[in-house]
Amino acid sequence: MRWVRFLENGQAWWGELVGDTVLSQGRRRQLSELRLLPPAQPTKIVCVGVNYRDHAQEMGRKLPERPALFLKPPSALIGPDETIYLPNSERVDYEGELAVVIKERCKHVKAAEAHRVIWGYTCFNDISDRIAQSWELNWVRAKGFDTAACLGPILVSPDELPWPLTIETRVNGSVRQHSDTSQLIFSVPQILEEITSFMTLEPGDIIATGTPAGVGPLTPGDIVEVEISGIGVLRNFVARAA
Numbered sequence: 001m002r003w004v005r006f007l008e009n010g011q012a013w014w015g016e017l018v019g020d021t022v023l024s025q026g027r028r029r030q031l032s033e034l035r036l037l038p039p040a041q042p043t044k045i046v047c048v049g050v051n052y053r054d055h056a057q058e059m060g061r062k063l064p065e066r067p068a069l070f071l072k073p074p075s076a077l078i079g080p081d082e083t084i085y086l087p088n089s090e091r092v093d094y095e096g097e098l099a100v101v102i103k104e105r106c107k108h109v110k111a112a113e114a115h116r117v118i119w120g121y122t123c124f125n126d127i128s129d130r131i132a133q134s135w136e137l138n139w140v141r142a143k144g145f146d147t148a149a150c151l152g153p154i155l156v157s158p159d160e161l162p163w164p165l166t167i168e169t170r171v172n173g174s175v176r177q178h179s180d181t182s183q184l185i186f187s188v189p190q191i192l193e194e195i196t197s198f199m200t201l202e203p204g205d206i207i208a209t210g211t212p213a214g215v216g217p218l219t220p221g222d223i224v225e226v227e228i229s230g231i232g233v234l235r236n237f238v239a240r241a242a
């Protein structure tokens with residue numbers, strides 16, 4: 001199944017997407033006419049650091065023995081076609097990622113059972129202030145500023161996806177990242193086992209699974225797109241924060 005969250009008359013609604021038609025509250029709407037919202041309402045966003053072999057190579061890092069984790073606050077979340085406001089920094093990067101949305105409250109989930117707690121998958125852009133990241137310990141400024149977490153456009157159930165998934169990031173139409181989930185160092189089930197070994201996940205929580213090679217800077221006026229096979233394109237605009 002495929003779902004969208006959208007804004008109508010000042011309220012947020014969920015709908016099921018069938019073709020280009022959105023079914024919600026007994027009514028049909030055209031997807032193209034809707035203002036989409038991020039397809040999750042997380043209590044937290046848990047992100048995996050270096051988790052693609054090609055990205056580890058590009059950063060000159062050795063492969064981690066356990067997933068490197070950090071958090072983004074829900075206040076950083078924006079949806080498709082919203083604007084990323086760059087903080088005052090010499091270098092702010094895109095990071096195209098596959099996101100997992102959690103279905104039910106869970107803890108101590110074994111990898112073999114992880115599929116039971118996954119609602120679906122969508123695209124994520126982990127916007128990162130590299131200057132702050134280079135000097136601060138826990139990346140609160142580097143990764144937690146407003147608009148630093150782009151999510152969408154639609155949420156897709158795991159059974160509908162053509163694994164392994166290709167992931168591509170484009171800036172102004174030019175391809176900057178192109179990889180697939182076979183490059184993941186830690187699989188989604190392994191990541192879920194690791195996180196839930198110490199933390200309760202709630203329905204709507206987001207796990208961002210890491211970015212492949214090809215990270216690079218954004219500048220005001222850019223249009224950045226993250227496309228994942230079977231999901232679609234997450235597009236965001238880039239501006240300087242006031």
Ligand code: MG
Binds near residue numbers: 049
């Ligand atoms: Mg990342």
